[in-house]
Amino acid sequence: MSKTKPKNSANSGLRPTSRALPIALLRTREHIMEPIRPMLAEIGLTEQKWRVLRILTEIGPLEQTAIARHACLLLPSLTRILSRMEADGLIRRAQDPDDKRRSIVQISKQGSALIEAHQPFSNQVYRDLEKKYGREKLDLLLDMLEEIQEIKF
C-alpha cells in the first residue's frame, strides 16, 4: 500500500479547480453570461452599466458609495462609469444639499427605457434557466448564495 492516495501527476494536493469555490463561481457566471452579453452589447450596455441601472431601478436614487457596494464596483471605477453614463443620458447626478460631498444618482427616463427594453429578454433567459435547471433547484441555489454572503470571515 502506498502511504497516501496517489495524486494526479502534476497536482500537489490541491483541490481541483472545479471544487474551488471562487473559480467555480466565476466559471458558472461566465457560462450564464455568455448568452446575455450579446444582448447587452446590442443595446449598448456593458455589464457594469447594466448592473448600475438595475440597482438604481430596484432601490431608487442612491449615493455612489451605496451603488458601488450593491453593484460590486469600486468607487474609482464607478466614478468613471457614471460620468460616461451621465454624458450618455442614462443617469443624472445631483449634489446632496445636506452633505456637499455626496452626489445622489438617479436613473433617467432613457435609462429606464433601456432596462425595460431588456426585460423581456432577461425574463426569457430566466425562464429558460428554470426550465433546464429546475425552478426549485434554482431557488435553492439563490438561497444558498445569499446565505454565503452573510457569513463573516
Add this chain to the structure above:
Amino acid sequence: MSKTKPKNSANSGLRPTSRALPIALLRTREHIMEPIRPMLAEIGLTEQKWRVLRILTEIGPLEQTAIARHACLLLPSLTRILSRMEADGLIRRAQDPDDKRRSIVQISKQGSALIEAHQPFSNQVYRDLEKKYGREKLDLLLDMLEEIQEIKF
C-alpha cells in the same frame, strides 16, 4: 383587491438583483474573495495569475487557448499576463514542434513554489468556509454550480 401585487415604488417588474443569478454569483464571489485577495497581494499575484498557476498545476503543460478557457480569461489578456509571468519566471513557453502556431505553457519551479506557499492559507480558508457554512452544503453547492455549467443555452 388590486389587480397584481403592488411593486416596489421604483421597481418595474424585475426580479430583485439578489435573485438574479449573474449578480448573485458575482456578489458571492466578491464576498469569498475579500479575505483571499490580501494574501494573493502578499505573494505578488493577481487573481488571474493565480488562476493560471492553479490550472497549470492541475492539468500540466497546456496551450494558451486551453488555459484561457479553464481560467476564464480572453486570449488577449492571457497573452499579456503570460509574457509578464514569463518575465517574472513563473512559467515557461515553448513552441509546439508539431504545430508552430501553438505554444505550450508550463509552470516553473518558482511558480510551483508560489502555489505551494499559498496552499496552507488556501486550505485554511476552505476549512473556515466548511466550518461556517457546512461541509455538505458546500459540496452540494459545488455540485450545483458544476451542473449549471453543463447546461446548453
Add this chain to the structure above:
DNA sequence: GTAATTTACTTAACATCGCAAGTAATAAGG
C-alpha cells in the same frame, strides 16, 4: 498544388479593475 479558410495566437485601442494618493466637506476632539 494553389487559393481560400480556419486556427492560434498577437497587437492595438479604449474601457474597466484595483490600489494608492489627492481633494473637499463633514464630524470629532480638545
Add this chain to the structure above:
DNA sequence: CCTTATTACTTGCGATGTTAAGTAAATTAC
C-alpha cells in the same frame, strides 16, 4: 473655535477586460 480625523468621492497609474484587426501556420477546397 480650531485642529485632527473621517467620509465621499476623484485622479493617476499599471494591469486586465473586450472588441477588432493583424500575422503566421495549418487545414480545406478546388
